[in-house]
Amino acid sequence: MYLTGTMQFNEAGHLEIGGIDVVDLARDYGTPLWVIDELGFRQNCRAFRDAFARQGNSLVLYASKALTSLAIIRMVNEEGLGLDVVSGGELYTALEAGFPPQLIYFHGNNKSIDEITLAIDNSVGRIVVDNFYELSLLSDLCRAKNYTQDILLRITPGVEAHTHEFIQTGQIDSKFGFTLPDGQAMEGIKMALNSPNINLVGLHCHIGSQVFEMDSFRQATALMMDFVVEIHNKLGYQLDEIDMGGGFGIYYSAGDDPTYADDWADAVMSTVAEKARQANINIPRVIVEPGRAIVGPAGVTIYSIGSWKEVTNVRKYLAVDGGMADNIRTALYDAKYSAILGNKANLSPQEVVSIAGKCCESGDMLIWDIELPAAEAGDLLVVFATGAYNYSMSSNYNRLPRPAMVLVNDGRSDVIIKRETYADLISNDIIPQRLKAPR
Numbered sequence: 001m002y003l004t005g006t007m008q009f010n011e012a013g014h015l016e017i018g019g020i021d022v023v024d025l026a027r028d029y030g031t032p033l034w035v036i037d038e039l040g041f042r043q044n045c046r047a048f049r050d051a052f053a054r055q056g057n058s059l060v061l062y063a064s065k066a067l068t069s070l071a072i073i074r075m076v077n078e079e080g081l082g083l084d085v086v087s088g089g090e091l092y093t094a095l096e097a098g099f100p101p102q103l104i105y106f107h108g109n110n111k112s113i114d115e116i117t118l119a120i121d122n123s124v125g126r127i128v129v130d131n132f133y134e135l136s137l138l139s140d141l142c143r144a145k146n147y148t149q150d151i152l153l154r155i156t157p158g159v160e161a162h163t164h165e166f167i168q169t170g171q172i173d174s175k176f177g178f179t180l181p182d183g184q185a186m187e188g189i190k191m192a193l194n195s196p197n198i199n200l201v202g203l204h205c206h207i208g209s210q211v212f213e214m215d216s217f218r219q220a221t222a223l224m225m226d227f228v229v230e231i232h233n234k235l236g237y238q239l240d241e242i243d244m245g246g247g248f249g250i251y252y253s254a255g256d257d258p259t260y261a262d263d264w265a266d267a268v269m270s271t272v273a274e275k276a277r278q279a280n281i282n283i284p285r286v287i288v289e290p291g292r293a294i295v296g297p298a299g300v301t302i303y304s305i306g307s308w309k310e311v312t313n314v315r316k317y318l319a320v321d322g323g324m325a326d327n328i329r330t331a332l333y334d335a336k337y338s339a340i341l342g343n344k345a346n347l348s349p350q351e352v353v354s355i356a357g358k359c360c361e362s363g364d365m366l367i368w369d370i371e372l373p374a375a376e377a378g379d380l381l382v383v384f385a386t387g388a389y390n391y392s393m394s395s396n397y398n399r400l401p402r403p404a405m406v407l408v409n410d411g412r413s414d415v416i417i418k419r420e421t422y423a424d425l426i427s428n429d430i431i432p433q434r435l436k437a438p439r
Protein backbone atom coordinates (compact mmCIF):
# COMPACT_ATOMS: atom_id res chain seq x y z
CA MET A 1 0.00 0.00 0.00
CA TYR A 2 1.21 3.49 -0.77
CA LEU A 3 0.43 5.04 2.64
CA THR A 4 3.48 4.46 4.83
CA GLY A 5 5.10 6.04 7.88
CA THR A 6 2.97 8.92 9.19
CA MET A 7 0.85 9.34 6.06
CA GLN A 8 -2.90 9.38 6.70
CA PHE A 9 -6.11 11.04 5.62
CA ASN A 10 -7.48 13.79 7.86
CA GLU A 11 -11.00 15.01 8.59
CA ALA A 12 -10.87 17.54 5.77
CA GLY A 13 -10.41 14.64 3.37
CA HIS A 14 -6.82 15.63 2.69
CA LEU A 15 -3.59 13.68 2.86
CA GLU A 16 -1.45 14.47 5.86
CA ILE A 17 2.25 13.68 6.32
CA GLY A 18 4.23 14.21 9.51
CA GLY A 19 1.04 15.69 10.97
CA ILE A 20 0.80 18.36 8.25
CA ASP A 21 -1.89 18.71 5.61
CA VAL A 22 -0.43 18.58 2.08
CA VAL A 23 -2.65 21.54 1.19
CA ASP A 24 -0.78 23.60 3.80
CA LEU A 25 2.58 22.35 2.54
CA ALA A 26 1.71 23.33 -1.03
CA ARG A 27 0.50 26.75 0.12
CA ASP A 28 3.57 27.44 2.27
CA TYR A 29 6.30 26.11 -0.01
CA GLY A 30 4.77 26.02 -3.49
CA THR A 31 4.76 23.11 -5.93
CA PRO A 32 6.31 20.90 -7.16
CA LEU A 33 7.51 19.96 -3.70
CA TRP A 34 9.41 16.94 -2.45
CA VAL A 35 8.32 15.95 1.04
CA ILE A 36 10.26 13.57 3.27
CA ASP A 37 8.52 11.95 6.22
CA GLU A 38 11.18 12.06 8.92
CA LEU A 39 9.66 9.37 11.10
CA GLY A 40 9.07 7.09 8.12
CA PHE A 41 12.68 7.54 7.05
CA ARG A 42 14.00 6.84 10.53
CA GLN A 43 11.71 3.83 10.98
CA ASN A 44 13.03 2.34 7.75
CA CYS A 45 16.63 2.89 8.90
CA ARG A 46 15.83 1.11 12.16
CA ALA A 47 13.95 -1.74 10.48
CA PHE A 48 17.00 -2.76 8.41
CA ARG A 49 19.52 -2.02 11.14
CA ASP A 50 17.62 -4.10 13.71
CA ALA A 51 16.68 -6.94 11.33
CA PHE A 52 20.33 -7.56 10.50
CA ALA A 53 21.58 -6.95 14.06
CA ARG A 54 19.14 -9.60 15.34
CA GLN A 55 20.82 -12.15 13.07
CA GLY A 56 24.43 -11.44 14.02
CA ASN A 57 27.48 -9.34 13.26
CA SER A 58 26.37 -6.84 10.63
CA LEU A 59 26.43 -3.25 9.46
CA VAL A 60 23.71 -1.63 7.37
CA LEU A 61 24.91 1.17 5.10
CA TYR A 62 22.51 3.70 3.62
CA ALA A 63 23.14 3.98 -0.14
CA SER A 64 23.30 7.74 -0.46
CA LYS A 65 22.88 7.67 -4.25
CA ALA A 66 19.15 7.18 -3.60
CA LEU A 67 18.96 10.59 -1.93
CA THR A 68 21.62 12.61 -0.22
CA SER A 69 21.75 16.03 1.41
CA LEU A 70 23.31 17.34 4.60
CA ALA A 71 20.11 16.79 6.60
CA ILE A 72 19.55 13.29 5.24
CA ILE A 73 23.12 12.29 6.16
CA ARG A 74 22.64 13.69 9.69
CA MET A 75 19.62 11.43 10.20
CA VAL A 76 21.44 8.39 8.83
CA ASN A 77 24.20 9.01 11.35
CA GLU A 78 21.74 9.47 14.21
CA GLU A 79 20.14 6.14 13.33
CA GLY A 80 23.49 4.35 13.62
CA LEU A 81 23.89 3.29 9.99
CA GLY A 82 27.03 3.40 7.87
CA LEU A 83 27.12 5.08 4.47
CA ASP A 84 27.69 4.03 0.87
CA VAL A 85 29.00 6.80 -1.42
CA VAL A 86 29.81 6.51 -5.11
CA SER A 87 31.49 9.77 -6.04
CA GLY A 88 33.58 12.62 -4.74
CA GLY A 89 30.38 14.68 -4.52
CA GLU A 90 28.55 12.16 -2.36
CA LEU A 91 31.67 11.74 -0.21
CA TYR A 92 32.04 15.51 0.17
CA THR A 93 28.37 15.81 1.21
CA ALA A 94 28.87 13.12 3.86
CA LEU A 95 32.05 14.71 5.21
CA GLU A 96 30.47 18.18 5.30
CA ALA A 97 27.56 16.73 7.26
CA GLY A 98 30.07 15.43 9.80
CA PHE A 99 29.52 11.76 9.02
CA PRO A 100 32.17 9.52 10.65
CA PRO A 101 34.61 8.65 7.83
CA GLN A 102 35.31 5.19 9.23
CA LEU A 103 31.68 4.24 8.53
CA ILE A 104 31.89 5.30 4.87
CA TYR A 105 32.29 2.76 2.04
CA PHE A 106 33.40 4.30 -1.23
CA HIS A 107 32.19 2.58 -4.45
CA GLY A 108 32.59 3.35 -8.14
CA ASN A 109 33.88 1.73 -11.33
CA ASN A 110 36.06 4.67 -12.37
CA LYS A 111 37.13 6.65 -9.33
CA SER A 112 39.42 9.51 -10.25
CA ILE A 113 42.75 10.23 -8.60
CA ASP A 114 41.17 13.27 -6.94
CA GLU A 115 38.30 11.20 -5.60
CA ILE A 116 40.58 8.48 -4.24
CA THR A 117 42.83 11.13 -2.70
CA LEU A 118 39.83 12.77 -0.99
CA ALA A 119 38.87 9.37 0.41
CA ILE A 120 42.37 8.51 1.65
CA ASP A 121 43.03 11.95 3.11
CA ASN A 122 39.82 11.68 5.11
CA SER A 123 40.45 8.06 6.22
CA VAL A 124 37.24 6.52 4.86
CA GLY A 125 36.51 3.07 6.27
CA ARG A 126 36.64 1.07 3.06
CA ILE A 127 37.30 1.65 -0.59
CA VAL A 128 35.40 -0.88 -2.67
CA VAL A 129 37.86 -1.60 -5.47
CA ASP A 130 36.20 -2.33 -8.77
CA ASN A 131 38.99 -3.33 -11.21
CA PHE A 132 42.71 -4.02 -11.76
CA TYR A 133 43.46 -0.45 -12.82
CA GLU A 134 41.99 0.96 -9.61
CA LEU A 135 43.85 -1.59 -7.51
CA SER A 136 47.25 -0.50 -8.77
CA LEU A 137 46.30 3.19 -8.72
CA LEU A 138 45.13 2.96 -5.12
CA SER A 139 48.21 1.03 -4.07
CA ASP A 140 50.49 3.65 -5.67
CA LEU A 141 48.60 6.57 -4.10
CA CYS A 142 48.67 4.93 -0.66
CA ARG A 143 52.35 4.06 -0.91
CA ALA A 144 53.19 7.67 -1.76
CA LYS A 145 51.39 8.74 1.41
CA ASN A 146 52.77 5.88 3.50
CA TYR A 147 49.17 4.94 4.30
CA THR A 148 47.39 1.59 4.32
CA GLN A 149 43.80 1.43 3.05
CA ASP A 150 41.22 -1.21 3.99
CA ILE A 151 39.41 -2.42 0.90
CA LEU A 152 36.68 -4.73 -0.32
CA LEU A 153 36.94 -6.21 -3.79
CA ARG A 154 33.83 -5.88 -5.92
CA ILE A 155 32.86 -9.21 -7.45
CA THR A 156 30.38 -9.87 -10.27
CA PRO A 157 28.92 -13.19 -9.21
CA GLY A 158 26.82 -13.88 -12.33
CA VAL A 159 23.39 -13.75 -10.75
CA GLU A 160 20.65 -12.20 -12.81
CA ALA A 161 18.15 -10.55 -10.51
CA HIS A 162 14.63 -10.22 -11.89
CA THR A 163 14.44 -6.48 -12.40
CA HIS A 164 14.65 -3.90 -15.17
CA GLU A 165 17.75 -4.69 -17.27
CA PHE A 166 19.17 -1.19 -16.80
CA ILE A 167 19.27 -1.62 -13.04
CA GLN A 168 20.57 -5.20 -13.04
CA THR A 169 24.19 -5.28 -12.03
CA GLY A 170 25.17 -8.78 -10.92
CA GLN A 171 25.10 -10.45 -14.35
CA ILE A 172 28.33 -11.37 -16.16
CA ASP A 173 28.01 -8.76 -18.88
CA SER A 174 28.33 -5.79 -16.54
CA LYS A 175 30.72 -2.85 -16.34
CA PHE A 176 31.17 -3.48 -12.62
CA GLY A 177 33.61 -5.59 -10.68
CA PHE A 178 35.85 -8.63 -11.07
CA THR A 179 33.99 -11.45 -12.82
CA LEU A 180 33.74 -14.57 -10.72
CA PRO A 181 33.16 -17.48 -13.14
CA ASP A 182 36.09 -16.72 -15.47
CA GLY A 183 38.74 -16.56 -12.76
CA GLN A 184 39.23 -12.79 -12.92
CA ALA A 185 38.02 -12.46 -9.34
CA MET A 186 40.71 -14.86 -8.06
CA GLU A 187 43.34 -12.90 -10.01
CA GLY A 188 42.08 -9.71 -8.34
CA ILE A 189 42.33 -11.31 -4.89
CA LYS A 190 45.90 -12.41 -5.49
CA MET A 191 46.86 -8.99 -6.80
CA ALA A 192 45.21 -7.28 -3.80
CA LEU A 193 47.07 -9.56 -1.38
CA ASN A 194 50.35 -8.73 -3.11
CA SER A 195 49.70 -4.98 -3.33
CA PRO A 196 51.65 -2.82 -0.91
CA ASN A 197 49.61 -0.54 1.38
CA ILE A 198 46.39 -2.42 0.68
CA ASN A 199 44.57 -4.43 3.33
CA LEU A 200 41.98 -6.76 1.80
CA VAL A 201 39.10 -7.02 4.30
CA GLY A 202 36.42 -8.68 2.21
CA LEU A 203 34.22 -8.96 -0.84
CA HIS A 204 31.38 -6.88 -2.23
CA CYS A 205 28.66 -7.54 -4.78
CA HIS A 206 25.39 -5.94 -5.82
CA ILE A 207 22.99 -7.96 -7.95
CA GLY A 208 20.49 -5.27 -8.92
CA SER A 209 17.84 -2.91 -7.65
CA GLN A 210 14.11 -3.21 -6.90
CA VAL A 211 14.54 -6.96 -6.35
CA PHE A 212 11.71 -8.87 -4.69
CA GLU A 213 12.95 -12.47 -4.85
CA MET A 214 14.86 -13.37 -1.73
CA ASP A 215 16.13 -16.40 -3.64
CA SER A 216 18.25 -14.12 -5.84
CA PHE A 217 19.97 -12.80 -2.70
CA ARG A 218 20.31 -16.32 -1.28
CA GLN A 219 21.87 -17.55 -4.50
CA ALA A 220 24.30 -14.63 -4.77
CA THR A 221 25.29 -14.95 -1.10
CA ALA A 222 25.96 -18.67 -1.56
CA LEU A 223 28.20 -17.99 -4.58
CA MET A 224 30.08 -15.27 -2.72
CA MET A 225 30.55 -17.48 0.35
CA ASP A 226 31.80 -20.35 -1.82
CA PHE A 227 34.42 -17.90 -3.07
CA VAL A 228 35.29 -16.81 0.49
CA VAL A 229 35.82 -20.50 1.30
CA GLU A 230 37.89 -21.06 -1.85
CA ILE A 231 40.14 -18.13 -0.93
CA HIS A 232 40.52 -19.58 2.55
CA ASN A 233 41.35 -23.06 1.29
CA LYS A 234 43.60 -22.14 -1.63
CA LEU A 235 45.37 -19.08 -0.25
CA GLY A 236 45.00 -19.59 3.50
CA TYR A 237 43.42 -16.11 3.80
CA GLN A 238 40.32 -15.47 5.88
CA LEU A 239 38.14 -12.59 4.72
CA ASP A 240 36.36 -10.72 7.51
CA GLU A 241 33.56 -9.01 5.60
CA ILE A 242 31.00 -9.83 2.95
CA ASP A 243 28.98 -6.94 1.53
CA MET A 244 25.88 -8.04 -0.39
CA GLY A 245 24.96 -4.59 -1.73
CA GLY A 246 21.47 -3.12 -1.85
CA GLY A 247 18.48 -3.75 -4.04
CA PHE A 248 15.61 -4.54 -1.66
CA GLY A 249 12.39 -3.80 -3.60
CA ILE A 250 9.57 -1.48 -2.49
CA TYR A 251 5.91 -0.91 -3.32
CA TYR A 252 5.31 1.54 -6.14
CA SER A 253 2.10 0.24 -7.67
CA ALA A 254 -0.22 -2.79 -7.82
CA GLY A 255 1.79 -5.95 -8.42
CA ASP A 256 4.78 -4.89 -6.34
CA ASP A 257 5.00 -7.23 -3.41
CA PRO A 258 7.84 -6.30 -1.09
CA THR A 259 8.69 -8.58 1.78
CA TYR A 260 10.12 -7.62 5.18
CA ALA A 261 13.59 -6.50 6.21
CA ASP A 262 13.76 -9.64 8.37
CA ASP A 263 13.33 -11.85 5.29
CA TRP A 264 16.25 -10.17 3.57
CA ALA A 265 18.38 -10.40 6.72
CA ASP A 266 17.52 -14.08 7.00
CA ALA A 267 18.21 -14.84 3.33
CA VAL A 268 21.66 -13.27 3.51
CA MET A 269 22.79 -13.99 7.05
CA SER A 270 21.61 -17.57 7.38
CA THR A 271 23.35 -18.40 4.08
CA VAL A 272 26.58 -16.77 5.28
CA ALA A 273 26.45 -18.58 8.63
CA GLU A 274 25.58 -21.93 7.09
CA LYS A 275 28.36 -21.79 4.49
CA ALA A 276 30.90 -20.68 7.11
CA ARG A 277 29.85 -23.50 9.44
CA GLN A 278 30.11 -26.12 6.68
CA ALA A 279 33.62 -24.95 5.75
CA ASN A 280 34.67 -24.44 9.36
CA ILE A 281 35.79 -20.83 8.83
CA ASN A 282 34.97 -17.69 10.82
CA ILE A 283 31.63 -16.08 10.00
CA PRO A 284 32.43 -12.80 8.24
CA ARG A 285 30.65 -9.60 9.21
CA VAL A 286 27.74 -8.96 6.84
CA ILE A 287 27.23 -5.57 5.20
CA VAL A 288 24.18 -4.51 3.17
CA GLU A 289 23.48 -1.22 1.40
CA PRO A 290 19.78 -0.45 0.98
CA GLY A 291 18.98 2.94 -0.51
CA ARG A 292 15.57 2.81 -2.16
CA ALA A 293 13.99 0.74 0.61
CA ILE A 294 14.98 3.30 3.25
CA VAL A 295 14.12 6.59 1.56
CA GLY A 296 11.80 5.64 -1.32
CA PRO A 297 8.58 5.07 0.61
CA ALA A 298 9.33 8.01 2.95
CA GLY A 299 9.08 10.56 0.13
CA VAL A 300 6.19 11.98 -1.89
CA THR A 301 6.04 14.70 -4.53
CA ILE A 302 3.24 17.25 -4.49
CA TYR A 303 2.38 18.75 -7.88
CA SER A 304 -0.31 21.22 -8.93
CA ILE A 305 -2.53 20.16 -11.76
CA GLY A 306 -2.79 22.63 -14.61
CA SER A 307 -3.92 21.96 -18.15
CA TRP A 308 -5.55 18.85 -19.60
CA LYS A 309 -6.20 17.39 -23.01
CA GLU A 310 -8.66 14.76 -24.11
CA VAL A 311 -7.77 12.63 -27.13
CA THR A 312 -11.16 11.34 -28.20
CA ASN A 313 -11.51 7.62 -27.57
CA VAL A 314 -7.85 7.36 -26.64
CA ARG A 315 -6.98 9.00 -23.33
CA LYS A 316 -7.14 12.07 -21.16
CA TYR A 317 -3.88 13.80 -20.27
CA LEU A 318 -3.62 15.82 -17.07
CA ALA A 319 -0.52 18.01 -16.91
CA VAL A 320 1.34 18.87 -13.71
CA ASP A 321 3.88 21.60 -12.94
CA GLY A 322 6.86 19.22 -12.89
CA GLY A 323 7.83 16.12 -14.85
CA MET A 324 10.90 14.32 -16.14
CA ALA A 325 13.24 16.97 -14.73
CA ASP A 326 12.23 16.04 -11.16
CA ASN A 327 11.31 12.39 -11.83
CA ILE A 328 12.88 10.76 -14.85
CA ARG A 329 12.14 7.19 -13.74
CA THR A 330 8.96 6.73 -15.78
CA ALA A 331 10.62 7.95 -18.97
CA LEU A 332 13.84 6.05 -18.31
CA TYR A 333 12.73 2.75 -16.78
CA ASP A 334 9.03 2.65 -17.52
CA ALA A 335 8.57 2.96 -13.75
CA LYS A 336 5.05 2.84 -12.30
CA TYR A 337 3.77 5.09 -9.53
CA SER A 338 0.67 5.44 -7.38
CA ALA A 339 -0.88 8.85 -6.84
CA ILE A 340 -3.95 10.53 -5.38
CA LEU A 341 -5.47 13.97 -5.34
CA GLY A 342 -4.11 15.12 -1.97
CA ASN A 343 -6.87 17.70 -1.51
CA LYS A 344 -9.63 15.25 -2.52
CA ALA A 345 -8.34 12.10 -0.86
CA ASN A 346 -11.83 11.18 0.35
CA LEU A 347 -13.38 11.13 -3.14
CA SER A 348 -13.68 7.90 -5.11
CA PRO A 349 -11.85 7.49 -8.39
CA GLN A 350 -14.01 8.50 -11.31
CA GLU A 351 -11.89 8.45 -14.44
CA VAL A 352 -8.73 6.98 -15.90
CA VAL A 353 -6.19 9.64 -16.81
CA SER A 354 -2.50 9.85 -17.69
CA ILE A 355 -0.24 12.29 -15.91
CA ALA A 356 2.03 14.34 -18.15
CA GLY A 357 4.87 16.61 -17.17
CA LYS A 358 5.47 20.11 -18.53
CA CYS A 359 8.67 19.45 -20.48
CA CYS A 360 8.80 19.86 -24.25
CA GLU A 361 8.99 16.16 -24.94
CA SER A 362 6.26 13.59 -25.59
CA GLY A 363 8.06 11.05 -23.41
CA ASP A 364 7.71 13.37 -20.43
CA MET A 365 5.09 11.29 -18.64
CA LEU A 366 4.87 10.53 -14.93
CA ILE A 367 2.02 8.01 -14.80
CA TRP A 368 0.15 6.18 -17.53
CA ASP A 369 -3.48 5.21 -16.91
CA ILE A 370 -4.31 5.96 -13.30
CA GLU A 371 -7.76 6.17 -11.73
CA LEU A 372 -8.45 9.52 -10.07
CA PRO A 373 -11.48 11.50 -8.90
CA ALA A 374 -12.50 14.24 -11.34
CA ALA A 375 -9.63 16.71 -11.23
CA GLU A 376 -9.49 20.41 -11.99
CA ALA A 377 -6.73 22.97 -12.29
CA GLY A 378 -5.26 23.75 -8.90
CA ASP A 379 -5.85 20.30 -7.45
CA LEU A 380 -2.83 18.70 -5.82
CA LEU A 381 -1.49 15.48 -7.26
CA VAL A 382 0.55 13.56 -4.69
CA VAL A 383 2.82 10.91 -6.15
CA PHE A 384 3.97 8.27 -3.67
CA ALA A 385 7.34 6.60 -3.13
CA THR A 386 9.38 9.33 -4.81
CA GLY A 387 11.98 9.57 -2.04
CA ALA A 388 14.57 7.52 -3.93
CA TYR A 389 16.18 8.34 -7.28
CA ASN A 390 14.02 11.41 -7.95
CA TYR A 391 15.96 14.37 -6.55
CA SER A 392 19.22 12.43 -7.00
CA MET A 393 18.52 11.97 -10.74
CA SER A 394 16.92 15.35 -11.30
CA SER A 395 18.01 17.86 -13.93
CA ASN A 396 17.32 21.37 -15.11
CA TYR A 397 15.97 20.15 -18.45
CA ASN A 398 14.05 22.95 -20.15
CA ARG A 399 15.68 25.14 -17.50
CA LEU A 400 13.16 24.13 -14.90
CA PRO A 401 14.42 25.09 -11.44
CA ARG A 402 14.60 22.09 -9.08
CA PRO A 403 11.78 21.94 -6.52
CA ALA A 404 12.37 22.43 -2.80
CA MET A 405 12.54 19.51 -0.38
CA VAL A 406 10.85 19.70 2.99
CA LEU A 407 11.32 17.43 6.00
CA VAL A 408 8.15 16.95 8.03
CA ASN A 409 7.70 15.56 11.51
CA ASP A 410 5.08 15.94 14.20
CA GLY A 411 3.47 19.05 12.75
CA ARG A 412 6.80 20.70 11.92
CA SER A 413 8.22 21.33 8.49
CA ASP A 414 11.73 22.42 7.55
CA VAL A 415 13.21 23.09 4.14
CA ILE A 416 16.24 20.80 3.72
CA ILE A 417 16.92 21.69 0.08
CA LYS A 418 16.01 25.15 -1.17
CA ARG A 419 13.93 25.62 -4.31
CA GLU A 420 16.14 26.74 -7.17
CA THR A 421 15.55 30.18 -8.61
CA TYR A 422 15.91 31.47 -12.15
CA ALA A 423 19.04 33.24 -10.94
CA ASP A 424 20.44 29.85 -9.83
CA LEU A 425 19.90 28.58 -13.35
CA ILE A 426 22.29 31.12 -14.86
CA SER A 427 24.68 31.30 -11.92
CA ASN A 428 27.34 29.20 -13.68
CA ASP A 429 26.81 30.72 -17.14
CA ILE A 430 29.64 32.84 -18.52
CA ILE A 431 29.57 35.08 -21.57
CA PRO A 432 33.07 35.11 -23.11
CA GLN A 433 34.40 38.61 -23.75
CA ARG A 434 34.29 38.08 -27.51
CA LEU A 435 30.52 37.49 -27.40
CA LYS A 436 29.84 40.71 -25.55
CA ALA A 437 28.03 42.79 -28.10
CA PRO A 438 29.80 46.05 -28.99
CA ARG A 439 27.52 49.02 -28.43
Ligand code: LLP
Nearest residue numbers: 063206209210246247248289290291292389
Ligand atom coordinates in the same frame (compact mmCIF):
# COMPACT_ATOMS: atom_id res chain seq x y z
N1 LLP B 1 24.97 -0.66 -3.55
C1 LLP B 1 25.41 -0.56 -4.83
C2 LLP B 1 26.76 -0.99 -5.15
C3 LLP B 1 24.55 -0.08 -5.83
O1 LLP B 1 24.99 -0.01 -7.07
C4 LLP B 1 23.25 0.35 -5.49
C5 LLP B 1 22.35 0.87 -6.50
C6 LLP B 1 22.85 0.25 -4.14
C7 LLP B 1 23.73 -0.27 -3.21
C8 LLP B 1 21.50 0.68 -3.68
O2 LLP B 1 20.48 -0.01 -4.30
P1 LLP B 1 18.96 0.15 -3.80
O3 LLP B 1 18.86 -0.46 -2.43
O4 LLP B 1 18.65 1.59 -3.76
O5 LLP B 1 18.17 -0.59 -4.81
N2 LLP B 1 18.43 4.79 -10.69
C9 LLP B 1 17.81 3.48 -10.55
C10 LLP B 1 18.46 2.66 -9.48
C11 LLP B 1 19.91 2.42 -9.73
C12 LLP B 1 20.56 1.72 -8.59
C13 LLP B 1 22.02 1.65 -8.76
N3 LLP B 1 22.70 1.04 -7.71
C14 LLP B 1 16.32 3.68 -10.27
O6 LLP B 1 15.86 4.81 -10.26
O7 LLP B 1 15.59 2.71 -10.11
